[in-house]
Amino acid sequence: MQMAAVTVIIVLILTLEASTTTLAARNALAENKTCYGDGTGGSTGISLSFDIYLMTCPQAEDIVRSGVEQAVASDPRMAASLLRLHFHDCFVNGCDGSLLLDDNANFVGEKTAGPNLNSLRGFEVIDSIKSELEEACPQTVSCADILAIAARDSVVLSGGPTWQVETGRTDSRGASLTKANNNLPAPTSNVPTLIQKFQNLGLSAQDMVVLSG
Template sequence: MAGMVSKLVVVLVILAVHGACDTSGLDPNFYVNKCPTALEIVRSAVKKAVAEEARMAASLLRLHFHDCFVQGCDGSVLLDDNATFTGEKTAVPNNNSLRGFDVVDNIKTELENACPQTVSCADILAIAARDSVVLSGGAWWSVALGRRDSRSASLSGANQNLPAPNSTLQTLITKFKLQGLNQVDLVVLSGGHTIGMSRCVSFRQRLYGLNGDANPQNIDNNYLTNLKSGCPSSGGDSNLSPLDDVTPTKFDNDYLKNVQSLKGLLISDQILYTKGQSTKNIVDYYAGDELLFMKQFAESMVKMGNIKPRTGSHGEIRKNCRRMN
């Protein structure tokens, strides 16, 4: 009976998410007349980049996430520092970690040639994230467009708003809630870790504990042994391990199954299953049905892409994504 109640709670939460309406003012057809080749230009460039390096799909997806959680989906994460301006790239969650900027530069150059100062960098990130998921085998969704680029960035916002890999469950829930995202969104968007890699420095605490503990809790012993072989207790900070060691380049729901088996790479992955009953129920629900996971991931991505977009006369359309006009 308790299991039935848990499933009912999850379903009710999901229905609430499905019923949410788009109040962002964005439009999937925004570029149909203004730049009819925009979507194809982005898709082609992303396809080329992912073909050259499968990991780039996860990197582009992560760029969109790190953009939206700081000041909204406004392209602020792309701005370079200069003598008079400090951007978000040197924030702790971003520094020596975010990738894909060159791919965005290439896309922007092609778009400027085709449709000068028409397609925003913020929209490039949103489209590239969707295309990265699709090219990795995930669900397609219609990307609402019309975002404009910010003329500001927030280093403090990036440090405060972006979840750390060793976050507590309550911290994760709170940081997502502040962006208008609920626990279903938290679990499902974390499911984006079904593709990509993470650096040893991001999951070392998961392996050795805070004080070099020999037997950290909530991790499969064989998985722990394998991870330690590539991530020593000191040194090797940039050594990489797949976030999903079953199908690391395929977008599926294996990440959720890994978490069920105590094989979540990051602390912030595993605690979704071991530290909260409501998030555990959500993990179980989507681990049991990949199609439902894909559908909800698409809906949660649309919801995330609607976080505080600049539209109308707010912001600008950058000519170069790395600097303001």
């Protein structure tokens, strides 16, 4: 991956997270109880910090990095897929892990939205990392933070530089198929529509090109 492209990716990830934090704060809910198997949940609030897990789960980033390394070693394309998961999660009500939720009696999840169906992959990687974190630090690390850290590690493993990831995202208890269909760029969208969807979140046409691969 060329350095200029990697730099753009880093900037746009940070811009995307910043632009969605206010929205996430307005719509903050309790922790996600269904994005992983045991139904316990990780909740750290919506105040982001570089040392949220310093005392409660100091090995959190090491566990995420190890999981991403194993996945990318097995399938190099997984690096781009994990970055894409974070991108698609942030486009719907902020970076809150709602993309990971399966359908239930209360809502239809975002996985089957047009822009996501038969497009996203890597859910099993996040599930595996979450399981390891639950063994090491039960009910501590949110799924939304796992997505953010995994996106950073994916860029690093693709040959790019690293950066610090602020953590403290609260997992959503709900998902929105409608917002996923409306907010996310679809493969059938024309160029003006695509540009507008990115501009809605403070991202440029160049950002759109980089994230779209």
